[in-house]
Amino acid sequence: MPDSFDRIAVLGLGLIGGSIVQALARGGYQVSGYDPDPVEAAAARGTGYTVAASAAEAVAGADLIVLAMPLSRLDRALSAISGKVAAGAVVTDVGTLKVPVLQAARRLLPGVRFVGGHPLAGTEQSGFLAGDPLLFRDAPWALTLEPDTDLQAWLSLAVLLCDLGAKPVPTTAAEQDAAVARVIGLPHMLAEALALSGLRGGELGLSLAAGSYTSGSRVARTRPDLVATWCDGNPALISALDDAIASLVTTRDTLLEGGSVLPLAQAGHRARMDWEHREFAPVDLPADADTLRQHGRDGGWITAVIEKDGSGLGELRLLGMRPVR
Template sequence: MTVPFERAAVLGLGQIGGSLLHALRAGGVDTIGYDTDADTAAAASTAGFTVAPDDAAALRDADLVVLAMPLPQVIDALRSAAPHIATGAVLTDVGTLKSPVRDAVRKHAPQTMFVGGHPLAGVEETGWAAATPDLFRDAPWALTLEDDTDLDAWLRVAALVCDLGARPVPTTAADQDAAVARVIGLPHVLAEALALTGLHGGPLGLSLAAGSYRSGSRVARTRPELVSTWCDGNPALVDALDDAIARLAQARDALAAAGSVLPLARAGHRARIEWEQRRVEPVQIDGDADQLRALGRQGGWVTAVVPAPDAERGVRLLGRRPAASAG
């Protein structure tokens, strides 16, 4: 396919937005950035990128608009940007939680063609200095496909994400938020608790801390205000915490009764190994929303959006999904 978009405006130039600015330009998309922080905007401009003085200038003639600011700033950004988004332009974002952004777009920019996005590619470093064009390589990238999502807009964003080397995962906002509660929100909460528990054990424990402590608490280095935006307002995280607490309580009770954590260790070991060794198989589907959402729920993703003259929408999607177990 040809490049899905001709001109992209990236609003917010932190690690994710800045990396997207790099990657889009490298992929041949005319790209302009904007950031409310003057130092960030200056750094991007000094690096050779076109940076607009305000969002209105950035959005002029853009057929793709990316909201790349932290969630608490999205509503104000939408209010400011909505009047300047061109008719027919596609709006997407890069936030961890999708339901709040979906609701904000429906309220403040209902005229836009919105495709919620979440590239799972960030690291604990933040800001423009942490931006890199290779950040999204082989990374999952959730793309929300609701009943009111324009399918053609979704396909265009999916094609672009494939061009960036990432793996578009079709999903709904609700399903995405429930999933990331367990694989993003919960790990961050556990990392903070581990960091504190180790600290409260005294200096001897910290002097003996090695790989297990460092790996388990690594993401506690993330800026706290970012962690809160990934966790707060997501009811699914409560269920995930209840699940984890129940498993920890079971291990605690076993130890208190002179028992063993072996059952938990075995189950956790098996779960991790099965995840690492899972096999995938190719899949081919037409551009059908129900089929795409089913692919995401199966743990699959899209690898390419290709022309298919015999398909109703003129495209066919190639992808991968976990292979059925032979056992």
């Protein structure tokens, strides 16, 4: 079986890092955290969790290190623990964009077993006290598997994530970033634009704003600096914006000519309903990197890592789910 983690350090105790600490502690793992923000550190310590005085102290002896800070603070965090990561330890992260994190890890933590991660979970709230130990239940969690990724480290993380109730999705950093441009970056851009459009409509419109405006602009409540870290530096967001703008321009031109928004409404409705009503089937996969990456491209995720014969020495298999076409 893959290695288990005896001691885990989480650097960054905001919403995601805090939720990870709480989920790990709830699952019986030995976990300590660290956050340079004294408010977040005090919130975690005050609710009974172990908080180190420094990043170096937190990672000392840890066999898994989780980086849970914004991308803008990543280089500083990596520099703080460079040379202090235990031999054989695994390092992962929770950032939205994976290519810049992978590049930074290779540059500042050479030789360390790094596996990029991105939990597709969260709210527009922030801070440790907004954390939830059940936040990751049934949530997709992108887990990057590059050609040079240590497969044993990847499998060990997959086991841990399944234990937390998450759904590990095998992918590469570049493919993950291209996908989240359309399902995270673009929705945030549209929400910001919708919030501004409503404001520009005057007080009457804001007084009449109800479900459509509230739902469509909900994520515009997210901290702007976080939104920027999820979008800046991702070239795939440009093509996603181009697609959305093209659809809107076509509809605008249709309205100018006295036509209807019905074609756009029908296409959007069909896309949403098809997504909501997808059916899935169980699959049995070998512990093979190429097979796992293709499983992720096909929309699948992992539910468990098992030994085929249960002997402790047998072949590893991965159970998962995949959309039925």
